[in-house]
Every structure is written in C-alpha cells, then in structure tokens.
Amino acid sequence: MELELDNDQHLFWETSRKFIESSCPLATVRQLYDDPDGFDRGWWRQVAELGWTSMLVPEEHGGGTVSGNGLLDLVLVAEEMGRWVSPGPFLPTNVVAATVARSGSAEQKKDLLGAVVAGELTAAWCFDEPGTRWGPAGVGLTARGDGGDFVLAGIKSPVEAAAQADRLLVTARTGEGLGQFLVPADAPGVRVTPLRSLDFCRRFATVSFEDVRVPESAVVGAPGGAAGDVEIQIQLAAALQCAETVGAVDRVFEFTTQYAFDRFSFGRPLASYQALKHRFADMKTWLEACHATATSAARGVQEGADDAGDLASVAKSYVGERSVDIIQDCVQMHGGIGVTWEHDIHLYLRRATVNRETYGTPADHRERLASLLGM
C-alpha cells in the first residue's frame, strides 16, 4: 500500500476495512467452504455500494474514483480483502469492467457497466487455456467469422468465478490477431464445469465453447485488435492480485510475530531465539520487498507508464513466489498448530497459493521479463 494516503483515500480504506471485518470475518469465510458460489449475492451488492466495483468505471456510467486514480484506490480494497481472505469475483469483474469501459461499444457499456457498479452483475475473464503456455501466445480458442456473426470454439480453464458470472469476456484468436468477445454466460453452446479449488471461497471453472455463435456486436474493440487490451488486463490482474496477496502475507506475518512473543519454549519466548529471530528478519525483508514491488506495479499500471508491463511482471513473479515462502515459514514458526484445520493460517496459505498459480506463474512472468529484455 502507498505509505501516504490522502484524506479521502484514508476514509475509503477505513470504511472498507471495517466493513469486511464486521460483515465477513474468517468464521464466515469458513462457512463459505461448502457454498457452491463461494460468496453471497446480497453481500456483493453491499460491497458494490462501498465502491469496490466502480473505481475502474467512468462517472458517466455510474462509476467514479476516490483519488482520481481508480486503480490506486482499488488496490487499497484488494489489500484488505487479502487480510481477510475475502470472497467475491472482485478481480475478474473489475478487469472486465475496465476493458469494456476502455474499448467497449456504447451498447456494451450500457449493458454492463451500470449493473457491475450496482453489484447486480458479475463477469469472468476467459483467458487461460489448459495445456498451453500462459500468455497471449497460448490463446488457441478460435473465433471464426461467419456471415455477420462470429463462432467461438475452444476451452478456457481455469476461469475465475465463471460459474457465478453473468457475462464472459472471451479472449480468442481471429484470422487477424487476438479478439475479445462479450458473451452472455447462458448463451447456447457455453458449458461451464465447476472445478474444486484449494481456496475456501474462490471458485474456478472450465468453460467450453462449442460453436458458440455471437453477433458482431459482441466484439469488444476491433475484431483482431485486442492485443493492447489484453496487455492491460494482464497488468491490472497482476496489480490487483499482488495487492491482495501482500495484504494476506502482511496479516499472517503480523499474527505470527505476535505468536513468537506469546509462545514460550524452554522458559523463553520463541522471539528470543536467534535461529528464529533471523528467520523473522528474512521474512520482514521479503514482506517489505513485496509491499514495495506491489505498490510500484500499481503506480506504473495506473499511470500507463512505458515500463508498466515490466513492473507488473516483476511484482507478479516476486510476490507470487515470496508470499507462499513467507507463509510456509510462518506455519513452521507455529509448530504443530500451524498444520491444523482449526488454525486460520491455512486459509491464507490457500489464497496465496491460488494467487501464485493464476494469471501467470512466477516462471511465466519471468519468461515474459526475459522477452521484455530483448531475449
């Protein structure tokens, strides 16, 4: 998180924080484990009222920011969501809304944005495909022009919150390059198969497109010209997800440090053993580094900086790997209690692990960095 917030941002952050703490504590998250959707629609409308779905949507469509920098406002929420392992299709809905706001037709904006802002509609971004390399080059789902229509064929997986979504943004390969299509989740030929997930309340699905016919009005932007949008989606996903992960790690480190002061062994607190103190020092260093790089990524993406793609992948690769290392070390610091179902730490480890592997693994983003370095 930014070290200095203006008054409005501070208020927004405080409100969001208090709301999550009271409306969705970890006990509630645990109850969502058996819930097929993993979140409550009524709760989602409430968070939408707080502005969690409006920051990347322009004012004329009912959106609006706190500071004038929507992404920097939104990462404040993401970080709090991480601290409480919150439910909800936060990342995909915001990423899709941002894309439609940027490149969608007037009709698409009208259809989607107001309802997203109100929390009445959620969206999924269908990008990853099974068995291919992550990234634009791995998009194999085809969109074939047919009369005035397009016919989509292929499989996307894993897709976050697809089974809960009303609209799907599908990245496809057209004759001319990447294209994106806004598809109603109940369009004929769309088959959504829910997956089991490591996370307590985050849901994924496999979505297959069996010759799904959509009109030309479903195209977001130009039919073969989605590469720029996809790049921004990748950056936004990285910035939002890194902020969330950092919030989770920050919270785990906080209660683990406290535990080290409270737990005694051989008549001394764990915090008095140098072998453990040194591990805490390493963890503190990595944690600060995670904060630093997540913030830099959010700033770079917000500003549309020349090196925004680089900053996003630096953060995504670093945070992805370090986050789970830190949390696993914190499990170790807890001893036996750390590997129990009752203890909360595994809720965080699950979330961080899911985040590490989705929207590009650390290895994927390192390869991307090598490309950006001209390799």
Next chain:
Amino acid sequence: MAQDTTAPEDLDSFRLRARTWLADNLPRIAQGTAAMDLQESQQADPTRARELQRKLFDGGFAGICYPKEYGGQGLPREHQRAFNEESAPYEMPLVFNIPTLSILAPTILDFGTEEQKKRHLPAILRGEELWVQFLSEPTGGSDLAGVLTRATRDGDVWVLNGSKIWSSGAFRSDYALCLARTDWEAPKHRGLTMFIVKIHQPGIEIQQIMMVNGMREFCQEFFTDVHLPAENVLGAVNDGWTVASRLLYHEREAVGGGSQYVSGMSVGARSGPMRDLADLAIAKGRAGDARVRQLVGEAHANDAVQRQLIERIGASIRLGVLPPPAGAIPRLYGGMNSVRRSSIGLDIAGADAVAWADDDSPEEGIGTFFVMRQGSCLGGGSTEMARNIISERVLGMPREYAADRDKPFDQVQRNRMPSR
C-alpha cells in the same frame, strides 16, 4: 549556520542542466566497459578519479546533497538521483562513493566541529581526500565495540597503538576514521573514542592483502606510537560508540544502495551486470532455453525489487513508519540478492564460468564473482548482524545475550588462540 532562503532548482531544469554539462565535460565510458571494471581500475589508481571529482566540483555537481557551506549544492535527494541517471554513460569518480562520500563524510557532517567540517568536507568534494574506515580488527569485526587498538592521552596528543584489518583501500587513501579504546576500566561501549587519522605519517605501516578475486583492496595497518593531535577527536572522548553507531547507519544505507550521497551509477544500481546476463545468454545461444530465460527474468526482477525496496524503506524511515534501524532491511536484501545473482550467473554460463578462453572475459567475471560472493554478505557489517538489527530493533524481539555486558572491559574474555 547560513540559512539558505532560495528554493531549490526545479528538478527538470536541473536535469537538463546536468545533461548538458555532463556531455560537455565528462568522458563517455568506452563501449563494452562495465562499471565494475571502471571501479576496479580507479581502486588500483585513483589519480584520474580525483581529477574527475575536481571537475564535478568546479562544475557545481559535487556533493549535490551536501550543505552549501561545506562545498556542496544543498539540493534534495531527487536531484542526486536525477544526476545519477544522467551520468550513467559517463566515466564518474566512483571510487569516492563508498566509504568517503556516503559513509565517512556524512559522519563528519553529523559529529564534526565546525573546524573539522570546514577543513575536510570541501576537500573531499574537491577530490583531494579519499577516506577509509579503520574499524575491524583481527580479533573481530562484528563485535565492533570490542576493539583493542588503544589511544592513550599524552599531553596535547593521543598516542595510538594496535592494528586494524580489512580496511578497503587504505593504501590509496588520505584519512581514516579510526575507533580506538581510550578507557579500559569502563564497559566496552563506554571506553571508545573516534579519531580522525592522517594515514601517511610516522608509525603507520600498511600491508595489502590479496582477496580471492585477485584484488588487493583489503589492507592491514599496524600502529606504533602514532601521534594524533587532540583536535582530531570526532565527537566526544569516550563517546566513540555514538559516533560509530551513526557511521554504521550511514554504512547500511550505502551498502543497501539507499544513500543520497552516492554520486554516479554502478554502486547499488545493478543495471550493468544485469544486462550482462541477458547478453551472455544471447551470446551463448541460450536465449531460447526456457530455464535460462526464467533465470534472467528472476535476476532482473530481484534487482528491480531491490531498487523499489530501497525507495520504500527510505520513505518509511522519513515518514516515521519504520525506525531508522530499518536501514538494515535493504542491506540484508542486497546481500541475499547478490548471492542469488551470482548463482544465477553461474547457472547461465555453465562450464564457461569455470574454464574460459582469454578473450571471453565475461565468463571469467562470473566465476570469480561467484567465488567472491560472500563478500557482499560481510562487507559493511555481516547479514547476520543485519538480521539481529531487524529482529531486535525493528520487530522489537529480545536482545541477544552478551557475556561482556556492563563488565569493565579489561575483565572481558577474549579470543582463544586457535590450536593447531
């Protein structure tokens, strides 16, 4: 103190002025010369670096963050950073950065008398004085307050006896800050005094020590009845630990890469060697290998995060979000990153890093860097000490047990002689 009432020059206009001046006045680095090579040649012979520093001074670009009354420019850190970015393609007097400009001169700024500051700071900025740290001793560097080198008062002078070791660059330097024991009956932290020592004078013998990378940076000094004028005490007599603590703070900033007093790229900023890894992979035809690509990407990310971390910790300390000892965080990161980088380099170069032809110098550098790599976890205080500082003074965990606490120093147990 003279109060400067004019607002600092606007950053953009400063940057442009620096760009023009650099192009007109400083030599460009020859194609293919790494900052590291430049540094090494300046370390062996600083004559040219002294001339370059003088040029910076005459051009009004020396000591950008130093107060004007001591020959600096009195500008904020953003200006130094902009200057560093602009100066990247030019030959800069890098040998002045650590420890002279970033550690010792700031300590003099903090504790020096007006006379000491007027005498040394402008001279440093003019390139006339290179400084070195006389801290570590053969009996122990981490336990800095345990020094045995003694200074005894004799009328108008102090008489120095003992030995210092691991002093980087003593042979080419002009002055040192030297920590010595002045009271043996006080507990160890309370019997120390920091001295300004002119290096080339009777009673000081310097021996160079070869390091594993073949360089002769390290030195050991032997002091025999060296006479120090009483006005060479920095800070107060028997309060040397206060001065040393501040020096170590500046040192952690410098070694971690966060010092505002560093002038010119290359130290802390690692874009040079990073580029080398990508270029090496391309030159070796390994750019298409996913594993190699990931290693280069990782090294790049680690370096980028290091710069971001330095910024964040610096801002956190300025804003009071973290206490000043948090400067140990970038120092620890820097050590660990350097270790990781050296392993990555070795992995990319493979066998070429251990057996190379004469005209393949980058590979030689990678192997040698690997063999020398722990130096980055020792110099400037070890990473273990950084961990102690972070856990104890940032996280507030209990202090390590010290067997010599509150004991008169002359009763403290010392090293056992190694038995052979």
